[in-house]
Every structure is written in C-alpha cells, then in structure tokens.
Amino acid sequence: MNPEKENPLPKPTRAKRSIACNFCRMKKVRCNGGIPCSNCLDHGEVCVSASRRRARLNNKDAANRDMAQRLARVEALLQAAESERANSPQMPEFLRPLDVAFQRTTNVVEDADLAPRESSTASPHSQFLAQTFNKAGREESLSVPNLTSPTNVGERLVPNIECGNTCTVQPSASHRETSIPDMDFTQDSTMALRPMNVSEAPEALIPDQIGVLQPDIPPPDYQTNPMVSSNSSPSEKQEVNSVYSCESSNWEYHGPRSFLSICSKPGIQWVSQKIGTSTFHDAAGTLTRDVTRRLKIEKKLSKERTPEPPASVAWKYAQAYFERAPDAVFGVVDKSWFNARLQNQLNNPGIDEDPAWYALRNAVYAVGCRLELSRRANFREAYRTAWSYFENALAVHTELLYFRTSLLAVQALTVMAYYTECIGSPCLEYMLVTNAARLAYSKGLHRQPVPSWDLSSSEQCHRNWLFWAIYCLEKNCCCRAGRPSAINDDEISCQIPTVAPAGAPASIQYPTSLVKLAQMTSRVARVFSNVQNWNKSPDVLADTVEKLHAQHVETEKSLQDLVNPEIPLENANLPLHMSLQQACFVRLTYFNTTLDIHTALTNPWSHLRQHPTIHAQVQKSTEIVARTVRATMLTTQSIRIDASTPVLLAFQTPIYAFINLFIHILQNPDLPTVPTDLALLEVGAGHFARLEFATESEVPIVFAKEVAALARQAVKNHKAFPQPSFGQPTDYNEFGVIQEKNVVRSGEAERDTIGSPLDSSYSNMFDFELDHWTTFLPLHDP
Template identity: 30%
Template structure:
C-alpha cells in the first residue's frame, strides 16, 4: 500500500479514542485478502480469543493504529484549495530532470521519452512561462520536479521532513490541476503521462492510498486515447507517440493489476479489451531493464487471472472442487513464470548486488521476488475468521505455502534501501502483509515446531519497520508492529509453559523456514550471512 512520509503520525498517546472494530472494518473498503482484514470486528474477536487477557487491550491498540494509518488517506486532501508553489529556477529544474531520468527506477518502463521531454523543458525554461495554461504539461513537469527533488535531497543527506516538504510543493502543484487534466477539451498523451507519473510518485507517500485513484484516472484517459487497441485506432498519435503510448499502457497495466491483487479490488482493465502489441525494445535500450519490464507484464497477466478466477464475484461462487482446480492451474502458471526468470530475478535465491547485470537497480529485482511471494500469499492465505468452510480453507499445503512465502518476504527485507525513493509496496505493504500472516499463523498454531523461528522472523520484520520509522524522522510510528511481535512471543511461551512441554504439535508438522518443501527453491541461511548485499 502506498505509504505518507512525515505527515502521518500514529500517536502513541492515549488522547485519541481507539477506533472501534466496526469502524475499522469499513476503513478503505478493503477485501479480506488485504492485510487490513485484520482490522475487522471478526478478526479482533478471533485474535482476542487467542491471547491472554493482559494482551487483549494491546490487540485493540494494534488494530486502532493500523486502521488510523489506512484512514490517513481521507485527510490527505485536507486543504479546501490547493495552493500553487513557485517552480524551480532553470538550474534546479534541469537538475531535477536529470535526477529523474538518471536514477528513477520507473524509467525502465519508457513511459516518457527523455529526449522529447528535455527538448520541451528546454524550450519552456527559455521561454520563462511558468503558467498552468497547459494543465497536462504543468502537471507532468511538476511531478518530475517532485521526484527529482526527492532523489537529489536524499542523496545529499537531508532529513525526511525536509525532503518530503520540498518535494510535496511540486506534487501539490500537479494535484492543483488534476481536474483540468481529467476534463481537458482535447485529451492528449501528456495528460496520460502526467497522471501515470503522479500515481508512481504517490506510491511512495506511505499512508495516502491516492495512487490507486490516480492510476485509475490515468487508465481512463489512456482508454480515451485508445492506447489499449491496435495502433490503427490511434490516428491522432504520431508514430513516436504511439510507441510511447504503448509503453504507458503496459506500465499502467502492471500497476493496476498489482493494486488489484494487493487490495483485493476489481481491476480497472478488462484483459479481453486489449489488442495492442506487447512493447518492443529499442536498439538503444538496456536489454536487462527491458527484460524486467516484460517479466512484470507476464506476472501482471497471471495476477489478473488469479483475481478473475478466485476473487471476482464469479470466482467466489465456485464450489470446493472448482476452487481447488483453479488454484492448481494458477499455481502451475505462476511456477512456470518463476522458473522462466533469469537467475538474477528468480525468487528463492539470495540477491547479490555485485552480480546484477549492468544498469539494473536492486529495487525492481526485489520487486520481482515480492511479486511472486505476494501472489502466493494472495492465492493461498485464508484468514481463519473469513474461512468459507470448504476443505481448501484448512488444507495444510495451502497454509504452508502462504506462510513460507511470508517468511521469504521478511527475509528479503534486508535488501531494501529504507529511504524515500524506495517504492511503498517494498517498504510497507508486502512486509506488513507477511508480518500479519506470520502473526495470525503463530496464534493459530502456537505449538507448531516452527513457532519459535517464526517469532524470530517477526522480530526481523520489526527491525525493518524500525528502520522505516527512523528514516521518516520518527514521523511514521510503528509501535503496533513491536506489539504484534511481543504478543506472538508471549503466546508461544505461555502455551508451552502451560503444557509443560517444548513442542507438542496438534497437527501435522509444518515445514521449517528453510525446508526444501517450502514454496520456491530452498533458501540456505548461510547465504544470507555471507552475501554481498551492501556491495556496490
């Protein structure tokens, strides 16, 4: 989920009344597949029934803080009228532009042609006209400024509050013309580019959740330009614009399917209504970056199938046999995709920065791993308070796959650069999903052989979120994460003391963290102790 930086503070004081479970359940309208399912009334009741009476209030506090984090999106657009801030001078505008194209990971999509943008920016700066007479161009360049500001100030060591406030001035400029971009008399490619880049920027605003709205807006405008159809339908676009339009469409496709499965919400794109070709690589384009883009598209197509087959209205009406058959088919497709990945992208092996191909940043590599494990969790994880009663709900193999994937997500947090330029799904939503899956699993199976090691993994996840808290100058408070780890540890210790035994599983033993039977290839702990994650 997108994450805001310094503006969102989840206070530890007791001044604010806790959010009721009933209200928490309604926040954001998230599906039971989202990690926010833990904020429902049924989830709170289930959790409280499995902790000591001393920890019941802590469960309420955890849900309150997590709900408040999600609810921040309702206050993001607080100002009744968005103020427009001065744009940077020529020197700084050019620096921000260079930072964006040289260092921003999303440029691998090719949604903005660098030469075209720089030529237009150069002409604009020489003209000296900083008006918003062209809303689409105004929004696009200000979002580039915002992203470039974040990159430049992070690299120079500024604190998170300064970085956020400096970048947000330009992003608010872009938001100030959002309505004009949507309802422009003449829809153009620049408007689609602006909305697309705005949605990518918003992904890093931890807690805002506006990225999904901006993405859906961009898709509607793109469909208005018929970017989802064959080029013959794009008479209004030049050949170069058709190329860029194709890249924009597939970038939006990837992002939309990611959001859909992440939040358990219907996609804005009907796969049956796409006839445009897949992207083609330019001769000057880095083949390693292009490979990542193509693999993102393939994974997004699988995610789209998963939502349609399992979580759509029709998918939810399936009986147990139909559901099991669909899961097996989708699991095979996902496994085949994983096995087809180049070794440096393939989930299941430690990531080594020094062995990455030229021009490949570590973030999209981690994203490929998280996409795979997050998709496994989406397919197999069924929270016990939402079970529909089918035999699949309680199938050990399904639960083991989801929990093993969650373990892998936590282990991979060590590869993440915890700064304001790392995408929000890597920093927050995937690790938070994994943490909650482990938390629920431990409370459900406190006597499992893996319970203690899973508690240790929760401590590792707590360390990741502590780094995130520090990186945001303590403005993103994550005490509820620490509380979850403490509750899980106490639950395991208490039940084992009461039973006077070390381990007495009441069901089939579950796989250890690094068992060869886990989802994906075997992970060797020594690899994680000796890899060169910090190598340049």
C-alpha cells in the first residue's frame, strides 16, 4: 500500500478577498475573491479592491455617559450659584428688570410618560431634564446659554433649554436643595435618578464647554451678565458689552456719550423704572429704527451716469452753492478758479477726464440743485434730483482715494461730506469726512506751510481754510456718534487764517467761531472718552468739569448774545454778514458742547449726584443743563427746515436737549419748574412734527411725541402715588435745583431720587462706567 495515497498532502488554498474587486463591482458580476480574480484575468484588468471598512463602534453608551456627566455639571453650577445668593437681599419688586427674556414661573411641566416618580429627591429641574430625554427618545444637543445668574434677584432665573420637542420650564425658588441628582440612562432611553451630593459632582466646566450653543437662542439679558468689578482694568470695562463681529456685521456702534445711549439696555431699564411701565422700550426701538435707517444707502447705485445739467442750469447751481452752501464760508472751493474751469468744461465737453474735477463739479451741482429746489419744490423732488448728481461724484470715489490725485480730490471729498450732512441725504458724512481727513493728512494740510514749500499767501490761506472745514465737520460727526476722532489735535500746526477765503464774505467771524467751537468739542471728547479717566475720583471729575466750563465760557465772551441762553435769538444782535440760520448753527453748536461737559455729572449713569464732596459742582451742572436744554427747545422755533438744513440744526442738538430735559423731569418730578418743562417737551415734540411735515414723512421722529406723553404721565403718577421721601430735599432755588442745606451728608444711605435704596450690587449699573451705556444698533431694512 502506498503511504502517499493513504495520507495525501492538503492542497494549498489561494487567499481570497472579503469583498469584491473594483472591476467586478463596476460590471456587477460575481467575483471569486481571487488575487487576481478570474474576471480581471480574462479581461486583462488590474485587480484591485477598496480597503475594507472599519466596523462602526457603538458609542451610544459612551455618549449617554458623557451626556449624563454634562447634565450633572449643569446642575452643579446651578446649585453653586443658588447657594451664593441664598442670603442676598431681594430687590424691591418695582426695581426688578423689566426685560422678560428670562421669565419666572412656578409651574413644572408634567408628562404622563415621565420616568418613574419614585425619585422624590430629584429637583424639578432634574425632572424636567429627565422628561425631555424621555420625550426625545434619542440623544439631542443641549442648548445652554450663559449660566451666570443675576446677583440681584432672589428667585431662580433659568434660561430656556431646548431639547428635541421644545419645552420651556423655569423652576421656582423652591428648588433650592442640598443635593443634585445623578442620571443613569436605561435601555428605554429614560433616566434613573439617584441622589448625589454636590461634593460628588464632576468638576464644573466653563460655559463654553457645556452643550452646543444654538444661534437661535437670544443673548442673555443685561441683568444676567456679571457686572465688571471696580478693580477691573479700563479695557475690561470697555469690552463688557462688546458683540462678536460676525454676529453683528450689520450693526453700528454708538458710544456712551452719544444721545442714543438712552436706548441702550441700561438706559431703557432706568427710564422704565422711573415711569413705572415698560412702554419706553417701544419708543426707544422706534428712535433707533428712525435713526439707523438713514445711516447707509438703502439701494445700489445706478450704473448709468446722470447727464450733467445744461450750461444755464449749471451756472445757477454753482451760484447757489457759493452763496448759500454751509461749507462755502470756508472757501473750500475757490470761486474764481471754479468758474473759469467750469466755463472751459462747458465750452469743451468731454475733454477734461480728471476724476477729481468730475467729482467736484457734480458735488457742487448736487449742493446747488438742492438749495435751489428747496425754495420752490417739494422735499422728495429736491432730494431725488440732487442725489442723481451726487451719485455721479460717488461713482469715482475709488479714484479719489487710490489713484494719483491733487488737492482737488480733497476738495471734492469735503464738498461731498458736507452735502450728506443735511437732512435731505443719507447720513454718509462720517465716512466721507474721515476719508477727506486722511487724504488731507497725506497732502500736509494739517501743517502750517513753511517757506521751503514755496507757496503763495493765497495758497496758504486756501489750504488752511480747507483743513479747518474738514476739522469742524469731522469733530461734529464723532461727537454725535460717540466715536473716536481721526484727527489728533496735538499734531496740528495749521493756523486759523485771519483773512477771509477767496470768494467768501469779508467777515470771518462765523467760520472762526465754528473752528473754536469745534476745538472745544474735541477737547471735551478727549477728556470724557478716555477710558483711563473713568477710574478717576469724583473730586477729580468735578474739577475737570469746572475747568472745561471755564474754557468754554471764554468762547462765549467772543460770541456775546449769540450763545446767551437768557436772550432769545430773535432779540439778539446778529453780527454783520451772518444769517439767522447761521446764528442758530453757532448757538446750537455751543449748547451741544455745554451739554457734553455737564452731563458727565447729571446723567443717570453717574452716581455722583449724591456725593457730598462734589455736591456744589453737581448743583451747578444741573442748573446749567436745565437752562441750556430749555433755551435749545425755544431756539428750535427759529430754525428753517428744508432739504438743505444741516443735521445738527434739524435733529442732533434738538434731540440731545429733548432727551436731557426728559431725564431732568424724571429725576426731579417734584420741582416747581416741572409744568413748564413738560410744556417745553411739547414744544420739542412740535419741532420734530414740523421736521416730519417738511420732509414729507421721510424723516419721522415719533419718539418725541411718545416720550412727551410718557413724561407727563410719569409726573401725574408720581403726584397720585408719591414715593417715600427717604430724606430727599424739598426746597429748591429759582432754577429748580436742590438747595445746599438739604444735601445728603456722608454716612447717610445713598438713595435713588424717586426710588428705594439700592443694594451695592445693583447700584453698580449706575456707576460712572460709561461703556455700559454703549449701543450696537442694527441697520433696519427700509
């Protein structure tokens, strides 16, 4: 017997793949798994196959454990915050925040499918979480906003938590317990709860590590954000209300010195507490909408250029510009030079292709057209016709900044900026005048010419007046918006000319007065916008206000009756070559700076009114502010309103004074001057009604009418339901200011003027940390 036949050797087996090769899969034929396979051998193909997929790991259990830990940490944070506030005094009900973004309720959602109720030790918040997961039936991302709890509210404020099926639960104050639940997931996706001490809870995560932040959840209310401590750096105070840029790319910043600071969240809360209702929130929203919708162009510019006017119309527009344009008093454009070049342009159209000259003459057309049509046409016609020429100038804006240019480009940008500073145009002056200032810097206009430059006296005079025209508008725009200036006063050596610019009236009193007032405005802005000054003591601040006021009064001496609030403008002796509209401009510019100086001590966000060591200065500032706003309201009756009226006359200073008069009434509802002040509020509301009428409802400011009604109702309510005096003075002088003898002395409790005592944590909101009152305003759709 052959042993080899009895025990045959096993035949070698060929290795086979676990998946078909790419060729067989593409042809959709059976693959024998060979390397290479028979199909690839028959067709001469390279036999390759995709790598085998790795088996998916079932991470459900791990994910569930992770979610349980995260929920436990959320509960630990809530419990820790609750224990810190357990002994804190509760805020009086009428001082509670009126923003209802995080509402309170004592109701707990009940669900028939909730996990077994034998876990009686679980808190209502934990039952809500268990119910949510039971409903969802699968892991859901948890949206947890800022968990920092308010420091002034006794009860629990819990933000809405959205999981799966949307549920909103705010547990009551009763869920203060000594333990929190630990959650284990069962097979039916419910959670079994067992007690767990706080000490056993996992280490707390920072808010950024908890859950997934959802963009549809609103930001926390101002009151829920921790206040900046007094020892924080100025930069931290400045950033406390900052907004992430990608979330607010269509918003614009308005600083704490802007009149719109009353529309910030703290401003709305302060007013609402004073009037006892939340209706001011709607009025503030109306004002921000009316203001911000004019800050940008609402539609794209036309790609087609508007044909330039015929010769006769062009000369008429040019003459109107040189006779009545606000910037013509500075001699921004030399009249004789412009007329000569325009004549050459009209005789030889299409020859001169200089973008700067094209922009300048179209800007002059736009200004002159609006001035001419404002006399005989309606507002909309004047706006549309003039805007078409301005679009021509704006079409070459890029060439003015980034191509080789001469002084002509600076002139063109300046005229364009002054054009948009009137109510008959979108408010683009902030960006345009900033560009003009930068270009002026590049041409050395901020420096006094030296002999080596080889400039004639007329050229030096024109350069200097051009720079100061830019300076005046730029400082006014920055003051209005509460933003930093692009012009540094310490780098300016350019002198104020002592002779009139070519082609302008012989008197230089009007443009010189505007320059001096702009310099004072810049000085005030540099002091109060410097974040380093916010940490100064009250005595230093009061001394600063007194010194600035003394400097401001020096300007008043040269202007005499023009800025005296005790003399009505119609009874004042106007200087030669100064129109009534120009006199109004000087007067309101002076009043605007006066308010900038003294509202540092009288505004609601300053808690310095009750400081005993500076009471004399606070009393003086209150008197000056009250007198100034009353004079402003009366001056509005002398303002001519049409499409060419400057924004400072038609809107900026009137609304600034109106808001401060409103604040003055709310702070002092018992003053004997309140009835006349309420009447002046109605006068101010009448000015804005006249503005709406003159602009054919293109510039509606219904805010004034609503606020005047709120002020009258607040005073009426205060008389019907007077608050306890809390030692408040009752004697007033002839200006409606508290007499010195009744000042609250040191050692006495500091109290709000018509409110109850504020605890230390809540009163921080009214400290002199001005950046809490900054606002980011959305650009509303038209």
